[in-house]
Amino acid sequence: MRLFRRVIPHPILTLLLTLTWVLLASSWTLNSLVFGFLLGLVIPFLTQPYWPEQARMKKPHKIAAYILIVLWDIVMANITVARIVLFKPNSRRQPRWVTVPLDLKTPEAITALAGTITMTPGTVSADLSAEGHALLVHCLDAEDPEAVRDEIKQRYERRLMEIFE
Amino acid sequence: MSLFLIAALPFLGAVFPALLIRAGRNASASAAGLTTFLAFTGLMLHIPAVFNGEVVQARFDWLPGLGLNANFFLDGLGFLFATLILGIGLLIILYARFYLSREDPMGQFYTYLLLFQGAMVGIVLSDNILLLLVFWELTSLSSFLLIGYWKHLPEGRQGARMALAVTGSGGLAMIAGMLILGHIVGSYDLSVILQNKDLIQASPLYLPALILILLGCFTKSAQFPFHFWLPHAMAAPTPVSAYLHSATMVKAGLFLMARLWPVLAGTPEWFYIVATTGLITMLLGAVIALFKDDLKALLAFSTVSHLGLITMLLGFGTKIAAVAAVFHIINHATFKAALFMSAGIVDHEAHTRDIKRLGGLRHLMPVTFTIVLVASLSMAGIPPFNGFLSKEMMLEETVHTLWGGSHYLVPGLALIAALFSAAYSFRFIVHVFLGPKRSDYPAQPHDPGPGMWLGPAFLITLVILIGLFSAKLAGPMVAVAAGAVTGGNDLPYYSLKLWHGLTPALYMSIAAVLGGALLLKLHRPLQAAWEAAPRPEAKAIFDRLMHGLTKLAQLITDGLHNGAITRYAFVMMLFIIGISYYAYQGGTLAAATREVQNVGPIPLIAWFCLVIATGAVVAKHRQRQLSLVLIGVVGLVVSMGFNYLSAPDLALTQLSVEVVTMVLLLLALNFMPKESPIKAPNWVRARDGAIAVIGGLGASALIYALMLRDFAMPSISEYHLANSYKGGGGTNVVNVILVDFRGYDTFGEIIVLGIAALVIFALTEAVLGTRVRAYLLNRKPDMPQAGDAHPMMMVVATRVMMPLALMVAAYIFFRGHNLPGGGFIAGLIAAIALLMQYMASGFTWASERQRVFYHGIIGSGVLIAAATGLGAWFNDMPFLTSDYGYLYWPPLEKFEWATAALFDLGVFLAVVGAVLLALESLARFAWQPGMSTEHAMDINPARDDAPQQNSDEV
Amino acid sequence: MITEYLIAGFLIMAGIFGFVGSFGLIKLNDPMSRLHAPTKATTLGVGGVLLASMVHGIAVEGHLSLHEVMITLFLFLTAPVTALFIAKVHLHRHETLKSLPPAGEDGIWATHDVEPEGEEEKQSSA
Amino acid sequence: MNHFLIAPVVLPALVAPFIIMVVRHHLDLTRIFSLACSVVLVAVSLVQAAQAADGSVQVYELGAWPAPFGIVLVLDRLSALMVLLTSVLALVVNLYVVGSGWDKRGANFHALFQFQLMGIQGAFLTGDAFNLFVFFEVLLIASYGLMIHAGGTRRFQAGVQYVVYNLLGSTLFLFALGTLYSVTGTLNMADLAVRVAELPAEDTALLRVGAVMLLLVFAIKAAVIPLHFWLPASYANAPLPIAALFAIMTKVGAYAILRMYTLVFGPDLAITAGLSGAWLLPAALVTLGIGAIGILGSYRIGRLVAFGAITSMGTLLTAIALFTPEGTSAALYYLLHSTLATAFLFLVVDLVSERQGIEIVAKKPMPQSGLIASLFFAGAIAMAGMPPLSGFLGKLLVLDAARESSHAWWIWTVVLLGSLVSILGLARAGSLLFWKSHAMAAEGSDDASQGGEQRSQEDLAEDAARNRAALPFVACFALLAGLVLLTAFAGPATKYAAATAEQLYDPQIYIDAVLGGASK
Amino acid sequence: MITYAALFAFVCFALAVLMNLWKILSAEEIADRILALDSMFINALALMVLYGLALGTEIFFEAALIIAMLGFVSTVAYARFILRGNIIE
């Protein structure tokens, strides 16, 4: 195992990069895999100094579920937002700021949460608090900011917590 | 002795004093004297030949392509002048050794003097008019140095520049004249030219050539109206005046007139120009000389007058006049050099040359007095001295000369001149040496040591001897010299003797002497009248002219080159457009051969975006950040356009270059004003707008016309398409062109990038090495700053992206040979991936993590590219010859490899290094002490748990 | 046939959301709200096109092209960063501590967390 | 395959990155490598000149791609001459720079210097029009770096102008190349010549535009009026030894004009008739005049020499614009002379400015005043075209070559008057700098500190050390020796020039060599 | 059918680009201009992929990939410029 660690210090990244190569090359050949793998070994070595305190995921397998949920939310929210943008007069729309207190600690997790919020239409992560314990979210049209905050915490933060911390 | 050696010896002699500067005054004087003596001896060895009427020659083809040959010949005329130059030169060298003071740099003096001597010898020995020109100009230069020898005297500096200006311009005119002369004859060799009188005088170019050559002669010989420089040259040390300005250099013009006399003289043009100029000069010089109180000025104007005399004689165009001219040249050289040296002695001893402050010196300086007495009487034309003889001949000739139908004009004026000449000669004797001894000399005068008076004493001996035994002593010399001047041995009868009977000339001589005495008697009232009379002061005019010229030059130069690049660029645009239009309308344009292609709506919209954004950049260019945003639109449209029009490689390059450029511009803009406040006046903007529109229309029309026409011949790119795969091993033809067909261009291109980075680095060092650094360190942001310099999301996102981006870079790199991509784009992507780290986590944090120096990356990139190119040499193939093939390692499939990829790797590295070095250098400007942080992101709650080491949070 | 419908559906969806995104940019009347609009274009707008393209690649041209996945991945990584920065520009220029909701225990939002003038001096002189 | 041919390009291209990678922080090593490279370059270019002397045209096909499809290097008499001149000049300037310590005053000097050489040599050797552009850019960008070497406000300001103006030139170059490619379908210069000659006579307008734009590009480089405006400020504000090296840069423009307008758009070509002669000659004459006036009207020594450079370009281009073998032959001789003379005077003027500042005003006498004055005098003689140095011969050659021209009178008048004005200007400057300073010394006035930069004690100590250095004088004397040799061996030199001109006006040899005789 | 759908998408994205342009020119806030430019990049990306789809070629993909990957860098740079003045600190 130690040998494995020494040769492949970033197994997930290496795997991801190998996959990336294959995706990019659109070729599922042995050559491609080998080559992608080699690059997957070299590149993390090169970039390692720039990502010193790399977070270790606790339950990486839960990522897939999370992604699916988010994708689904994106589709649904898009439709809502499209309706707001196209048909709802500005005067009846209720833009709101929402403060989301954070339980997440690791930068990667917080970033994932903020990204998720932004990518789901209707909400945008606008800022972190000075010490990183709260997230400022803007809602395009929210009658009940509390509900938005709770949904974020329930639906996304909890899951990210599982994955990362 | 070879003529080459005679001509070269003075120049060799010039070297020694320069080298012997430290060896002392005697050493340099001896060296100068010795070489001159050697040359003189060498010259004398040719006496038998010359007096036999032979012409001694030495020939060397120096610049045959031009007809400039180092050909020398020695005939009577040359011999006469060379003898004067070297002989008097020896005397001057001796004289100067004692004349110059201890403070004067002796070596320098002799160097200049011998340079001059060499140039003069060169002139008189040249058998090639271009060679003669070389020496001619050299005399101007060396005399410039000699006149300005006393650098601390403003008169010296100004006199030197005046002499150079006048004689220099004459010399330049003469160049043209000589070239024309050579053109008429078809050769620049004097011996050839002198055989072609009829050809020359029949040529329509005769007159221009004559005028131009005479300009040279007149300026050099101080003929009216160019005479004014000579008196000002008297600021030179007296040996110089004696040598250059009486005996030799001023005679160069006379020499040349004499030299070319056989082919130029004898025409009415010659007569009227030369004789008239001479006559006026003679008269004017004599008159002015009488009223000069400075001894040297008196002598200078007297020299002007005598030069005029000789010029006039040459101008008469008759052989007998030429004989007289030659004779007077000899005589004048002897008595005038003696007089100059004497004046120098007076100056040296009494510390003044002002006649008004002198008088009664005959008791104090008997030797000098004797010398001056004899020489002055000779100059006045008193028998039995030599001056009398030649002046008599001159007067005789004037009597026979008809000017514009008048018998009396020339002799009349000549008589007046002779009268004044006698008067100033007497004045030198009477006002300086006669009269009562004075008590107020600036220094107590007495005769100097023999070193100073031996020379002039020798000369007055000649004056007397030639006067008494003219036929014996001077006769042969005059005969051969005059024979050379008149171009043959058939000289008319003349006799050199004191008594010719009661001729008109004798009466005129008597009248001149008596009148001269009378004038001297009347000197005081005359001087008063002279000084009261308004007359143009040549120096003032010249100074004004030069000053005006300099001012004008400064005005023109500053006016044209005022540092306004806006105007330079405007002129450039105007010129380019004008000339291009001129070229266009001079040709014909055939009908278009291609159809216009249809346009879909999307390209139309893209075009619309481009045009609007471009217009907006122009309209809003004063808001700088907005302009950058708008440029971003332009860049996007251009990239999309490339992509749409089948140029994916270009699109990729443009896109990535765009990003880097934008970062760069923003980095720079941070330090610069955010607005451009200066607003040009409306008319300027209208003018600029007009030229811009015309330029734009021109470019449009040109490319439109080109696009609608087919190549007359197939493009070479057909070969590239056909051979890209076969010969280059790649299917992306653009890439194969870049790394293979035209890899050399790419090699140059990466070097351009590398250099750019080096320049930027060097510049950063230079700027940060100055007080600018202090300014930057204390600089306050000019806009309010937000908190959170390194936002967490940015940091995390870029961390995730970096390996992915590098992967993409690798992908783009490896596929480049076959599909869009390649080393350059890959390099940019990699660079941007790193750049993101800089932007996200800050300069200090990121550069601490940079383990390889960018200089090294650039260098290795260039070296790898070069080494790949050089690798071909081992196969004895040219630089950058590529190779490709396949590798097969089971169980893998075969790998394709190409050396071009290695070359591309060089490109990749150079790009990465260059981009990052440039950006890093720029970022260094912004570095301030408070900025360093050990953390990549300002906010990180994960640090809450970690033990607090250093709360450096901003 | 189904794939054709699928592709067409994706394309139409993409068109609608792409349009809505940029339309919102014009229509919405407050700057923060306008920031929401382009997220649509990035997600379902481009996403639709990419999906269509991917399906088209598989169905019509018969090979699996996964570039689209990479593009999506990058968009999802970068778009939130873009949005965050633009939001911060807005906060910086138009919002104050008062106009925003409280920032919880930290008291202030990061964008407004600027050290006072004097402190900087101290640091640089230290 | 004569790999020697590319050595003048590859050698500096290898040495420069080596310097920045390996010995960047060791000044002595950097100098050794840089100087060694310069010496080897001289040797290489001597061999090349010898090879080209027999009149053969050697071709080096890069990447083994046949012309016109790949890029070729071509060595004929002209390019060999230019390469040799560049190498010699570079060696001398390098010696001077090392000796005077100029290279220490900023970063990356020697790397940029070598890259600059690479660019210049590449431009002289290439046989491809676009590649010429690339090497123009290489030499330009290196020159930007060298121009602002050691920094300073005025230098930066002048640098901006220099770069901007040249970027406009580069843009025009691309317009020209695009047009030519679009019309002819080729970039190889020999191939261009063949294709242009065969172009249908009824479709000439576009080619003419391309041709003339190209000429204008080169005219910018050659500082032809009214495209010369970049030069005075750039040269005068550059470090003066660099300005000395730049003496060759204007010649690149002259070279390119000569090359393209004898090979591709030759004087007999009907299509482009009247394009080059019509305005180039008058423009060259005006250039000469403005340059001469500038010499007289300059307040600073660097600027004075810069205008001297413009004057000499005017003379040179006058000779080139005759487009006759005699004119070209004269031009080539004058080119050799004026490059050395301009560089020489720039170096001398640097000696002066290092000691007493840049203004042309009388100050206290400087150290080594006598020696420097002599050098200045020699430089002025060379610059003004006075005997005994080669300038006079060059001027005579130019005037002689102009005899048959219908503009002979104009040419003679301007050249001679230009000389006069130059002489006046140089005499004025010399008299102020070297003679009047003695008067100042005598009067004991003290204004030496005026005009120059304020200097600390250390600087002064360094100055003193620098003043004792012999190497700068060696460099000056080397250039002077070059001028003397050029004078003494004017016969052989003009013979080579005449042979070069003859080769240029018989472009078929060049074309056959490049295209393998296939064009016949 | 795909053709029509593609045409529809083309029209939508083309209009979107025009609206972006309008916003870039007319916005009062620099933040809006940056946002509009960013949207324009995204819409251009979509247009390119659409073209690739319509023409059945893959050569448009790389440009799309580059935009997706690098487009945000200039947007961030613009924004950072306003926020901090210095974009690398």
Place this chain on the structure above:
Amino acid sequence: MELLVASAVGVLTAAGIYLILRRQTFPVILGLSLLTYGVNIFLFATGRLAVNAPPILNKYEEIAYTDPLPQALVLTAIVISFGMTAVVVMIALAAYLSSRDDRIDMPDHPEDEGENA
């Protein structure tokens, strides 16, 4: 299509020229950028325009390719002009920082006229 490209070249060139004639360094740099776009498109268009005919060789079928050579030239030109832009920006910045003035004109008035005659 040709007209669009040609007019784009013209517009970019005209805008570039206009901005280059401004009096401060920054607009001049903007002008150079626009001019660079203009000339790059010009050079590109000398290979004539073609849609969907990139010069990527297809091993399987005979198809039309656009002229690859101008593309290669433009690529080189883009890279070079990038380097040039970087340098000119830096020198302009250095000039500005040294003099705190970003006017591009450089008035050159002598402090001392010296001896004239």
